Structure formats: structure tokens, C-alpha cells
Amino acid sequence: MDVALNVRRYDPEADRPESYYQEFALEVDETTTVLDGLIKVREEVDGTLALRCSCRSAICGSCAMKVNGKGVLGCTTKFIDVMGPEGAAVTVEPAGNMGLIKDLVVEFDMHWDKIKAVEPWLKPSGPVPEAEYLTSDKEMLHLAGVMGCIQSGVCTSECTVLEIDENFLGPAALAKAYRFVADPRDDADVDRLGQLNRYGGIWDCTRCMKCVESCPKDVDPMGRIMAMRELAMVAGYTDNNGASHATAFYDIVKRNGLLNEFWLTLRTFGMFNIPEMLKLAPIGIKAFFRGKMPPITFDKIPEPKSVTRIFEKVEGRNK
């Protein structure tokens, strides 16, 4: 099969450095990966093409890149899956959200700084054991799901919050934080959750699921972030809009079966939070005049008790 590989190039040492796309014609078969194609270009066509790679087997996590706009590992992405029905050109670009060094090589400092910020080491308390700090197989198996992270930076590349706010810890670092919060040998959970409860932490995730979809190792960073939100609330960190929104949502649906945006907003900010209420007023007034103001009275399903009962049953079992 013939395929056109459209690679975004950038050379900082060029006279007038700017990005441009360069097309390479390749012959591939059904097993050829995008990384194979790029290595072939580098070895046979243009030795100046810069890219990171090592194991070619999704172990080292070096070859994060965007293929047709989506973050992937080049070594697990086969041409046959991305070239489209008529053999349309395959576009390869550097990973997103990180500074560009050359061609497909990006600056990873931001990714590592965030990993370091969550203090990714065990903080046990009590007497030091004679040998290792032990835990059960079951708990280790659960942690293994997160420890499978190979730091490829694919989720960092795809995160829709990092795209606009570099202060956000991001999916990779938050998944790493969960690895320690959920570790029964770690005794700093409450402190950790307190740190993560701040601006840039667990509540800033939009739940867009891009990290879940793009992670080459199924680490499910977003799922870990959601789990930490609940853990933070249980630990008593409820003094933020994220927690009050989640609690108000829960209460309203439990009681009525349906959501009511009017009361959800009011309860999230707190009815007596005058500055926030003043900020909301112009939007509320505009919505009112357009007939878009959510009803103040609660819309209920005919038998809300049947929903309340489910809440009590499922939650009761949890306790």
C-alpha cells in the first residue's frame, strides 16, 4: 500500500524558524506502524528528522505524538488504522501542550515538574519495618492499574484544561497522586488531598475524557481524579464550589428525581454569598427576559420516592 506521511517540521536553528508540513511517500503493509514509517524516513530519506523513540513496543513511552490530530504512541498506531478509506494522507505532529524543541521532539519539563509537585513517594508513619513495607495482593493489584503509567505524556498532550491553564496539575500527575493516596502504606492521604483540593487540582478537571481515551496503558486518569474528589469530600474538604456543587446535585436528584439548575447554582455558591450572587445577577436577568430562567419550583418525577429509595439502598450498602 502507498501512503502519504504529512509531517510537521520545525528547526529552531533555521534562518527563519517556523513550522511547516512536509510530505513523504511511503510503502507500507498492514503491520507497519507510524513510528516504523518515521524511522524509515529518517534512515532513508531525511536524516535531519528529529523524533524520540526507543523500545518500539509501548514499554518506554518515548514516542508520544499526534496522528491525525489525536495523541497516540507512534509505535502502537498502525497506518492501516489511520489512513482512511482512500488512503488519505496521515498527518503527524508533535505532542500538544508542551514546548517544541525540534520536529516531533517536545519539551517535557512541564510534565515532570507536575509529577514532582505531587510528591510521588511513599510517606509512611510508625516504626520502620525490618524489611519492605508490605500490603495485600488485592491492594497492589488495584494500584497496578495506575502504576502501569509509562509517563508517555500522551494525556498531558491531550488535556483540554492544560491547553488553557498551565497551572493545572494535569492528568498524569493527578493519576500519580492517586497512586499514593490509594496506597494503604501511605499515611499522608489527608494532607495530599488537602493540597489537591486547591486551585489547579482535582476540581479543575472538566471530565472531557480525553485522557481516558488516549492513555496507551488504560490508566484512566480521569477516573482517578473523580475518585479523589469523593475521597477529599469524605476527608472533610468541602469548602469549595466543586464539593458544594457535587453535594447539591446529589441532594436535589435524590429528593426530586430530576435536576433543578436554579437551586443547583444557588446551593453551589451559597445563597448568602453576596459577591457571587451579584456576579450571577446580570446573567439571571438576561435569562429571565428570554424565558430561559430555570423554574424556581422543583420539577419532580411522579414518584420521586422510588429514586430516593435507590439512593438510600445503594448508599446504605456502601456504609
Added chain:
Amino acid sequence: MKYAFYPGCVARGATPELYTSTIAVCEKLGIELETTSMEAASCTGSGVLQEKNQRLGDTLNARNLALGERAELPIMTICSTCQGVMGQAEKRLEDPEYRASVNEDLAEEGLEYKGNPGPRHLLWILLEDYGLEKLKAQFIRPLTGLKIAPFYGCYLVRPEDALAFEDNPDRKNSLEIIIEAVGAEVADFPGKTACCGFPILTINQTNSMKMVSNHTLAAKREGATAMVTPCPLCHLNLDGYQPTASKQVGQPIDLPILHLPQLLGLALGIDPEVLRLNKHIVETDKVLSAMALTP
């Protein structure tokens, strides 16, 4: 064609124009909406309840799915978030052991979810049940000359396995197919499958507004006259908070945001007032004047 209609909370709350325009469009297309059997259905949990307790969310959605089964009708949704959240629950409930255990909590109400296919969004139903050619034949007022940007909403694009993209590849670019079908041109931009910022509106408004301005301005750079979305939550942010986003970014945006049925309704020749196009925060005049109509 008859469907048990599950409008979701927001179409009955802060975006009533979505509800009204859906009813008008379905009537015009001869799609019968049965509104009583899903009356007892609850909120899907919107991902928020699932955050707290996934099992709770799955039980509520198993109940909703069971109500649809009892009606012996396919379920129609008009909200990307409802669709995605229920689809994810449906996927987990494919496991017979888990389903049986969840069903135990529904027994008291005499309900059981048997595992039949769950709801589908109006957007998908039009392509998969109604048929594109039949649909096109109904468009008496093509939207020629308009350039429309698609905006899906996260839950209608990820994760792909809960959305059955493999069996239904057209779902991936369903909005673009509809935009072309109404006679308009697609204003394509990479943000169309990104987050609108609504889930963090109350948590980090600055970031949420950045997302609104980034997407709307990117669409405008591609020449968009308007944007269309199948998600009422995206609409709340992209339309309702567009003036706030515009103020934050320090430049005018003024991009009308249409609900999917409103776009269809215009091409079907339905009166813009019936479609409640006068009920938006960002005026829709530009769209209407491009079509030589008045609001």
C-alpha cells in the same frame, strides 16, 4: 416511527427552547414522540453522581432503561450528556452478573432491565432510522450560504466504545453530515470535539470562559455564521455565557449558537419563533437575515 421521549433535565429547565423546537421538528418529520412512559425516568446523574458512586448512577440508569423497555419503544434523547452517561451505564450493564445485581434494587418497583439497546440521540436516529435521503427531501428551505460550525459535547464523542462508533461509523461526523444535509457549509475547527467548559463553570469560571472564547473565536476564524450543538449543557455555556467570555477575552464574539433541532427546523421551513430562536442570549438575527427571515 415512534419513540419514548427522554428529554433530560436541562431541556425542561434552562433551555426550554430545545424542548419546544424538538417537538416542532419531530411533528414536521412525522416522528411520533411518546412522552408519558419516560415521565418517571430520573436524571442520568450527568457524570456528577457517577463521580460519587458509579453503582448509584448505574442503578438510576438501569431504572430509566427498564422504563423504556416497559414502553416497548426505542428511547430518544436530545442531550449529548444524557446519551453518553446512559450509554456508559448500558455498556457496564452488559455484564449479566452486574445487571442481575443492579436489578435487585429495582425489584421493589417491579422493574427489571433486561439488557435491550438503550437510548439514541435524535442526531443518530435521523441518520440511522429516518435516513439521510428522506430527511433531505423534507428540507424546503435550504440553508445555502450559511457556514455552520459543529460542536458535539464530550459525551457524544468519548469514550468510543460506549457510543458504538465501530458499528455506526457515521456517528463520528454525524453533525457535519446534518450541516451539509440542510444545505449549509461546515466551518470545521479542531475544538469541535473538545470541552465547552460547562462542567467547571462554577469551579473555575476563568478557565471555563477561556474555553468558550477559544472555541467560538476559532469557529469564527473559519468563517462560521453560527454554531450548532446537540448538547444543551454546551449551549448553556456557549450561548448563555458568551457575553461573559467575550468580556474576559476583551473582544466581541457574537456567534449565534443553535440547538440541533433549531437548525433542522429552519431548513424544514418552521417559523423561527416556533423554534424559539428569539430565546437565546446571543441574538440569532444574523442567521435569520442570512436566510432573509426575521425573528
